[in-house]
Amino acid sequence: MRGNLLGAIVIVLAALLSLDAGAVLPDEVLPNPVLEARARAISKELRCVVCQNQSIDDSSAPLARDMRILVRERLVAGDSDSQVKAYLVERYGNFVLLRPPVQADTLLLWLGPAIFLLTAFGGFAFYLRKSKNQLTITAPPPLSDEEDALLKRAIEDQA
């Protein structure tokens, strides 16, 4: 039993600590580890335009591979990270970025969740205040004589 648990922990740790290689093939990797790390970071931000919901770092589509190689070529040629991204945005539009830039036509996208959350909290606060007011206003009226007598009789019956 103890051995099993230990084994499970080792497997989970191994899975957590293993390096994520994405879809990058060995022949794509740059000899310069700094450039390679930058290429990996940029690739994670770029959409594979064939598969659409994967980054080119994750996708094994042929076009994603060619884009990864292009990213590395641009970095070797001395481009900055933002220049590499701009190069692809010029050709594929903002669609190629997995994280869309904040601009006029994406404001709703960026602020939408916050607006929803604020509206929900606002509505909840409004509801709470309203029900509190209702409590103070609509306190139950005192018992009538008839009800009072009924209550007394019920208590006596119990005793």
Add this chain to the structure above:
Amino acid sequence: MKLSVFAPLAVMIAIGVGLGVGLTNDPRALPSALVDKPLPDFDLPPVRAEERGFSHEDVKGEVALINVFASWCISCRIEHPTLMRLADEKRVPLYGVDWRDKREDGAAWLAAFGDPFKLVGEDQNSKLAIELGVTGAPETYVIDHTGRIRYKQIGPITEDVWREVIEPLILSLEQEAAS
């Protein structure tokens, strides 16, 4: 019962309708970032060794189509008869980009189904494809007489697409060129 209790329901319905309309959009129909931009510089090697490929200089000067195809591309077979007809009628010069394909496969494909292209080049490493913003095959770029990209057709040029989209565009571009 106050009407305001229906407010959340109304909001949910509005969101549902909005998202439902969103579902009808084709996520593959991307606007090309390159429309109205000049054709990038390129020089493609040939698919058939005995021929020459083509460069951006070849395409300039008249209204033309650049078609991205490949032997592995199933949808390219769908549009091929239309391209062959256009070539037979000499309607508009067609240039072929054999994308991410083995040369011999591309050449065999053209030999088997017919070659509608004025010139054919191959783009094995997606160099031109990425310059053009290609997302898949087939894709066709309409180039005007000044060498600018004016339209990008994603997916096959069926007879319908030709009649309703490409031909009217080419007619207006040819008028533009003549005036």
